[in-house]
Amino acid sequence: MEKDRIKQAYLDYVLRKGAPPVSVFKLTKKLGLPEQEFYRYYASFEVLDRELWADFGREAYDTASKEPVWAEYGTREKLLSFYYVLLEVLKRNRSFALQALRRSLPRMPGLTPRVLDGLRQEFEQFAAKILQEGRQSGEVASRPLLENSYPRFFWQQLLFLLNFFAHDESVNFERTDAAVEKAVTLSFDLVGRNTLDSATDLVRFLIQSRR
Amino acid sequence: MPDSPKTIPLDSLPTTKVARAARFAKTGFHVGANYVKHYAKRAVGAESPTSELHEANAAELYGALSEMKGSVLKVAQMLAMEKNILPTAYADQFAQAQYQTPPLSGPLVVKAFRDAFGKSPFDVFDTFDLNARQAASIGQVHFARKGGQELAVKVQYPGVADSIRSDIRLVKPIALRVLGLDEATVRPYLQEVETRLLEETDYGLELRRGQQIAAACAGLAHLQFPSYYPELSGSRILTMDWLPGQHLKEFLATNPSQAVRNQLGQALWDFYMFQFNTLRQVHADPHPGNFLLRAEAGGTVGVLDFGCVKEIPAEVHRLFTALLAPETLADPARLTALLTEAGVVRPQDPETQRNFYVATMQASLELVGRPFRQASFDFGDPTYLQSLYALGDDLLQQPELRQQREPRGSEHFIYLNRTYVGLYALLTELQAFVRTA
Numbered sequence: 010m011e012k013d014r015i016k017q018a019y020l021d022y023v024l025r026k027g028a029p030p031v032s033v034f035k036l037t038k039k040l041g042l043p044e045q046e047f048y049r050y051y052a053s054f055e056v057l058d059r060e061l062w063a064d065f066g067r068e069a070y071d072t073a074s075k076e077p078v079w080a081e082y083g084t085r086e087k088l089l090s091f092y093y094v095l096l097e098v099l100k101r102n103r104s105f106a107l108q109a110l111r112r113s114l115p116r117m118p119g120l121t122p123r124v125l126d127g128l129r130q131e132f133e134q135f136a137a138k139i140l141q142e143g144r145q146s147g148e149v150a151s152r153p154l155l156e157n158s159y160p161r162f163f164w165q166q167l168l169f170l171l172n173f174f175a176h177d178e179s180v181n182f183e184r185t186d187a188a189v190e191k192a193v194t195l196s197f198d199l200v201g202r203n204t205l206d207s208a209t210d211l212v213r214f215l216i217q218s219r220r
Numbered sequence: 221m222p223d224s225p226k227t228i229p230l231d232s233l234p235t236t237k238v239a240r241a242a243r244f245a246k247t248g249f250h251v252g253a254n255y256v257k258h259y260a261k262r263a264v265g266a267e268s269p270t271s272e273l274h275e276a277n278a279a280e281l282y283g284a285l286s287e288m289k290g291s292v293l294k295v296a297q298m299l300a301m302e303k304n305i306l307p308t309a310y311a312d313q314f315a316q317a318q319y320q321t322p323p324l325s326g327p328l329v330v331k332a333f334r335d336a337f338g339k340s341p342f343d344v345f346d347t348f349d350l351n352a353r354q355a356a357s358i359g360q361v362h363f364a365r366k367g368g369q370e371l372a373v374k375v376q377y378p379g380v381a382d383s384i385r386s387d388i389r390l391v392k393p394i395a396l397r398v399l400g401l402d403e404a405t406v407r408p409y410l411q412e413v414e415t416r417l418l419e420e421t422d423y424g425l426e427l428r429r430g431q432q433i434a435a436a437c438a439g440l441a442h443l444q445f446p447s448y449y450p451e452l453s454g455s456r457i458l459t460m461d462w463l464p465g466q467h468l469k470e471f472l473a474t475n476p477s478q479a480v481r482n483q484l485g486q487a488l489w490d491f492y493m494f495q496f497n498t499l500r501q502v503h504a505d506p507h508p509g510n511f512l513l514r515a516e517a518g519g520t521v522g523v524l525d526f527g528c529v530k531e532i533p534a535e536v537h538r539l540f541t542a543l544l545a546p547e548t549l550a551d552p553a554r555l556t557a558l559l560t561e562a563g564v565v566r567p568q569d570p571e572t573q574r575n576f577y578v579a580t581m582q583a584s585l586e587l588v589g590r591p592f593r594q595a596s597f598d599f600g601d602p603t604y605l606q607s608l609y610a611l612g613d614d615l616l617q618q619p620e621l622r623q624q625r626e627p628r629g630s631e632h633f634i635y636l637n638r639t640y641v642g643l644y645a646l647l648t649e650l651q652a653f654v655r656t657a
Contacts, residue, residue: 077340077342078340078342089325090326093327093328184378186379187379189328
């Protein structure tokens with residue numbers, strides 16, 4: 010398909026040259042396509058960038074969920090597994106990924122760079138799904154007022170990990186692996202049933218008893 | 221190995237160097253505070269026995285160390301072996317470090333396999349248990365099957381090799397403070413420890429050594445070594461046979477007969493003497509977690525973990541042997557000469573100090589070398605163990621040694637001493653009667 014060819018050619022170009030092509034024309038000429046062929050699918054390189062990131066997310070999910078133990082995993086392991094596979098995918102395209110991350114991440118912590126919008130959508134859907142499973146199994150505490158913002162909370166975690174990855178200088182990004190492990194453990198200590206729930210429970214009980 | 225995984229959850233691990241440093245700074249402060257409390261109590265005349273202080277410090281230090289894992293845990297294990305030089309309270313706390321570590325998550329184990337083989341452990345093995353059966357200090361052990369063979373698969377924590385150097389730098393000031401030593405003089409010793417620790421993270425090296433030593437020791441009775449599988453191993457994964465048997469504590473709980481214990485002790489003794497005298501390299505990590513015992517065939521020892529192997533230079537071997545020889549003990553001049561050569565006594569030492577060192581060393585050599593001067597030795601004799609510990613306590617109490625504040629002797633002796641202390645500890649726990657000649 011033309012669309013995939015264009016995408017692949019663009020990715021290869023960035024991986025090889027370390028920067029996007031100067032113009033759409035340059036890229037399409039290489040492919041022997043008329044320039045408007047590109048615009049049939051994408052408005053600009055930025056849109057293409059976004060789609061590539063979303064593809065990374067989809068690929069990570071597909072690969073991770075094909076793992077034979079996937080069905081046995083709890084929510085925590087599913088999330089870990091997704092992160093690790095995503096990092097593998099990024100490592101395979103590291104020149105593209107690191108360049109995009111380093112360019113767009115540091116500006117404002119907490120804000121999502123536009124280039125990651127597509128990935129974000131994919132990820133939040135995935136997170137909502139596994140969190141739902143987690144609530145059914147009791148791994149994630151049910152907190153009606155808070156739980157709708159969990160996917161956003163986990164997206165922040167992924168942003169943090171991507172940032173860590175972009176600045177990691179250890180061999181084979183081993184420190185990022187450790188960071189993933191610890192960040193996920195912490196987040197599941199938070200979303201699992203913990204002190205907060207017991208405290209809420211007690212307060213609710215006291216309020217009700219006063220009547 | 222125990223059938224049920226021991227996964228005692230510890231608190232989360234601080235990763236970055238800053239976080240680790242912060243954790244250590246906290247410990248340093250607490251240890252300091254414990255001393256302040258101790259002296260404050262003393263000043264107002266209250267009874268605050270030193271052992272109480274040691275206990276408080278040890279708990280504090282262990283709390284910090286167990287969160288660090290990896291290399292620090294190794295240091296903790298090593299200190300635990302040195303029951304002779306450490307007050308008992310420290311040693312007991314550190315002994316815990318030998319079994320407790322937080323596990324790697326399942327997906328991370330899968331990832332380690334993807335890194336090494338490009339496929340998941342379920343494709344590599346017929347069956348693979350994602351729950352670790354046992355924690356090793358820089359990794360964890362999984363149970364797997366392939367082609368009907370039961371396998372133990374060791375998986376290393378990510379980034380261990382990377383963090384050892386910085387860990388040692390962090391441990392140093394605290395260790396120095398707790399043990400009351402001076403920085404410059406301990407440098408060669410820490411260097412030696414660091415080298416061994418780094419070697420331990422190299423699973424490729426461990427595999428080669430395991431094969432080598434197992435092949436060389438094939439002729440020794442009642443020992444069992446696992447076969448290693450290079451095609452199923454990588455830099456962070458090590459696959460070997462799953463050996464049957466129990467760790468020392470559990471094994472002793474089954475009340476093995478004296479004959480079995482003797483045979484096990486004999487096997488261990490022969491194993492170490494053969495390594496020391498013939499191979500000139502020793503499995504320098506004789507803590508109970510590395511041996512699997514069973515009563516089969518009158519007592520068989522399974523030897524695991526060749527991560528820490530100390531090669532013995534010919535010079536050091538000669539010195540060590542000469543120091544343990546009965547003639548040396550009877551001849552102070554010869555002893556002084558040997559001690560000078562070993563760096564324990566220095567020519568510029570004042571006469572009284574030199575005499576003191578020689579006398580102290582003579583006393584400890586008499587005790588430590590006793591098994592070597594007899595045809596057979598009963599490690600079950602409680603008085604021997606007591607006098608060994610008493611000697612350790614005694615040395616700690618000596619004002620001359622306490623003020624010395626600098627370790628002496630060759631740095632090669634660290635791991636040799638550790639090996640002997642570990643071996644003696646195993647043999648005394650087994651209460652084995654061993655033919656030592």
